[in-house]
Amino acid sequence: MESSPETTAEPVGPEFIRRAVELADLDAVRVALFHHTDDPEIEALPRMLELDDDQRELLVSKTVAWLLENAAPGMPEEPPQPRLRQLMNFATKEEMGDLEFESRRELMAFKPFPWTVDWTDGKPELPEGFQVAIIGSGFSGLAAGIQMELLGIPYVILERRSEPGGTWSRHRYPDIRVDTISITYEFAFEKNYPWPEYFGKGQLVREYLLHISRKYGMYDNTRFDHDLKRATYDEGRDVWVLEAGTPDGIETIEANVVINAVGAFANQRTPNFEGFEDFPGRTIHPSQWPEDYDYRGERIAVVGNGSTGVQLLSPIAEEAEQVYVFQRSKQWISPRPKYGQPIEPEVRWLLDNFPGYWNWWRYMAIAALFKTHDQLIPDEEWQAQGGYWNEVNDQLRSFLTNYIHEQTDNDPDLVDRLIPDYAPFSRRPVVDNGWYRALTRDNVELITDPIVRFTPEGIETEDGTVYEVDTAITAIGFEIVQFLYPADYIGRDGLNVHDFWAKDGPRAYISMMVPNFPNMFMLYGPNSQPLSGGTGLPIWYQVWSGYAGQLIVRMLEEGKSSVEVTMDAYERYNEALDKEASKLLLMHEMGSPGNNYYVNSTHNRLQMSAPWYGPEYHRLCTEVEWDDLEIT
Incomplete structure (x- = not known):
């Protein structure tokens, strides 16, 4: 290094x-x-x-x-x-x-490499040819790579793109940036990185990840333009056989352990509007933003007002002739001090x-995030006194409502169409990038009638109005329930992980392990992103990598060749998870459970996040319950 x-x-x-x-x-x-x-x-x-x-x-x-x-x-x-x-x-x-x-x-990062693990009594002799395969070179893949570097375990990173960065390499739409302050959206082992902005733009994040990859050795261990198609577990040898698509065809790679770091934003959601395929204008998903796209003077539709739709509206509105913002659902959108500065x-x-x-x-x-769990728990006494959910959540609701009034100059038409009827924190929080102010521009119109179809002229809504547009930006998000998709993972007895998950959607043990799939871990897997208790996501990538590291260390120190979660532990954990999730605002009618980033609406259960209080979830991810595992 x-x-x-x-x-x-x-x-x-x-x-x-x-x-x-x-x-x-x-x-x-x-x-x-x-x-x-x-x-x-x-x-x-x-x-x-x-x-x-x-x-x-x-x-x-x-x-x-x-x-x-x-x-x-x-x-x-x-x-x-x-x-x-x-x-x-x-x-x-x-x-x-x-x-x-x-x-x-560890949050202050005084130690050189917080949240990483080491051998218990010096590095043992590794089996000949032992190798870990890490799928993806975004934040989570690099976190897994640094853990392998510190343990001195041979590894290879398979990255489908030609550079590190994961979702930050793929997304390049106008004014893309982190929505949490950069000093928390970074690795704790890289001290005092010289961020030039409080909230780093996408280009700055890409530069940071390239810097990390090169400085700490992961770049030289990465095979770029390698897109995993299939991973098959060889039970006789306790080895994963990986088939990756490359510019020269399929390449086969063997690894003793697979750490999936493909993230939740790999598969874009495809619009299913009538007439969309025949629309003669340009259509753009923000994850495939054309480098040469000049939107000056254009009539543009922005479909969606989640984090991406909110970020890109303001810069586009400054250059376009006309922008129609198609609001699919109301959002609580909040300010951030020094955002963009x-x-x-x-x-x-x-x-x-x-x-x-x-x-x-x-x-x-x-x-500031330590008490976010308090936002999610109901207070019946408060409700009996006329409150909506609980005191702190209602205070946030009041603040955000006032913010909408302020940013829209109290325009009654806009205010009525913008204020949600559900409690904050029941959906993914969205950070304001001048979105509300952009709606007050003469060349921006907020459309709240549902889209019925695309026509040769533009977009028709339920009230029969046709909005003439040259380009439609479909900021409608990703198929986040498609974990590990589209690659096939074949475990014991020829079981495909996607078939295993067909019953009630993707699940895992502590978000990382699935029975019948030995020596396989997921970072940012099902029910992984903590809802509360503080710490930013890069910290959790290191925590999860440390958990995988603990299991790999014990397996190797004991001279074993496989580690797997038991079916009983998997089922017990997910039963407890569902019970804990049922207490939270996200699954309550006062929240927004039917149209929610966090919720698997098909199976009506929490999908993206861990429902536990943050410090308790941290304990689960760092104090291994060895009785839940089989090491053979």
């Missing part, structure tokens, strides 16, 4: 440093300063939103004074556990339990020269 270049602090004056501190996350500043000084005056300060003017000035001035004397590149070592826990409690001004501490203690030079200096600020900024950015 390459080493990171050393940096040196450039001398700056007190005014520059003061600007840096004032622009920074003052909660992260407060914890980082207390980490170094144990200053009782800093210890007594409340959290950022509760600071009065005098307290804010105290924090800023003390930090400026400390930095004038101590600013330098570097990162503190991880404090001993009692001290670390003290700092974490101080950060949020709450006493956390043991479960929360264990799930959050560059990281200021002063803040960049602070990240590079205030040891610990980067670590504690990561923690405080994620801490």
Whole structure:
């Protein structure tokens, strides 16, 4: 692995440093300063939103004074556990339990490689030719790759595209960017990556993933333009035989273990509107955005208002002659502070020269998610008093309702057609990219009547109106229930995983393992994405890779050749999962269960997410229940 270049602090004056501190996350500043000084005056300060003017000035001035004397590149070592826990409690001004501490203690990323596992007593001699195959080189595939790199296990990554990046390589529509702050949408082993924006654009994310792939060795272990078609388990040898399509035909590769990292956004949803195939204009799914597409002066239909449809509307509306926004369902769309803004030079200096600020900024950015589980649980007493779901969820609903009024200039026609009739957090949250404001433009029209058909002129809605368009952008999402599709995975006794899942949709044990499919893991598999409890997705990719790593380590250390979840454990886990999910807003009539990213509507059950409280799900993914597994 390459080493990171050393940096040196450039001398700056007190005014520059003061600007840096004032622009920074003052909660992260407060914890980082207390980490170094144990200053009782800093210890007594409340959290950022509760600071009065005098307290804010105290924090800023003390930090400026400390930095004038101590600013330098570097990162503190991880404090001993009692001290670390003290700092974490101080950060949020709450006493956390043991479960929360264990799930959050790596978030600051003081250690070189958080959430990874190692051999218990040194690396054993591996069987001749032993190899792990990782399918996909997006975030999850690279997380699996770094785990194999650290264990020193030979591996190969099969990537269908010609570059790493997964869904970020494929999606290139206007203004695509992350909708969680970049400092949480990154790997914890790459320290203080120099993101130029608070929320990185797609191109920046692609550059980041290429950087990770090259720096840590995964690039040289990747076979690009290799599209897995079929994987067959050879029971006699405990080996997977993989058939991958390449520019030169089918290539056969053998691997002892397969880690699927294909993600949930590999198969785009195809529009099924009458007349769509015969529409003479251009049709574009955002995942196949033409590089040479110039939409200036065009009449454009944007079908869909999920995350993608919301992101691309504003830049298109600025150039197009006319845009018709076909709203398929109402969404709760929320603002994000500093969304679309560059990281200021002063803040960049602070990240590079205030040891610990980067670590504690990561923690405080994620801490905002610690209590999201509270949004999902009903409060009958609150409802008896006239509330809708529970107090915190109703407060969010009120805030988002006011935001709609504000962004639409209180246009009664727009407001009536935009405010959802279900509770927030029952569908995937959408981040505002100027979508509401774009609807107020003279050249943008919101259409809420259902689409009936495509015609030679454009799009006809249920009320008989035909909207003349040159291009239709179908931002209607992906077939997210098609896990592992379209490749075939053939396990024991010739069982195809898609046939195994035919009864009630894709399921897994702790989102990663399926009985009858030994030595096979899934990252971002069925019921994997946590709904609550904090931490961003790249962290979970590392957690899941660490789980697979634990099982591979034990199998090899015991001289065995296969590891598999039992059918009984698989069924018990999913029975408990369904029971837990039934308590949540997402499956309740006050939510939006019938038209929901998270829910398998065919089988009426939670599909994408883990229903557990985040720290509990973290425990399930890190403390292996060995009795649920067979290692032979």
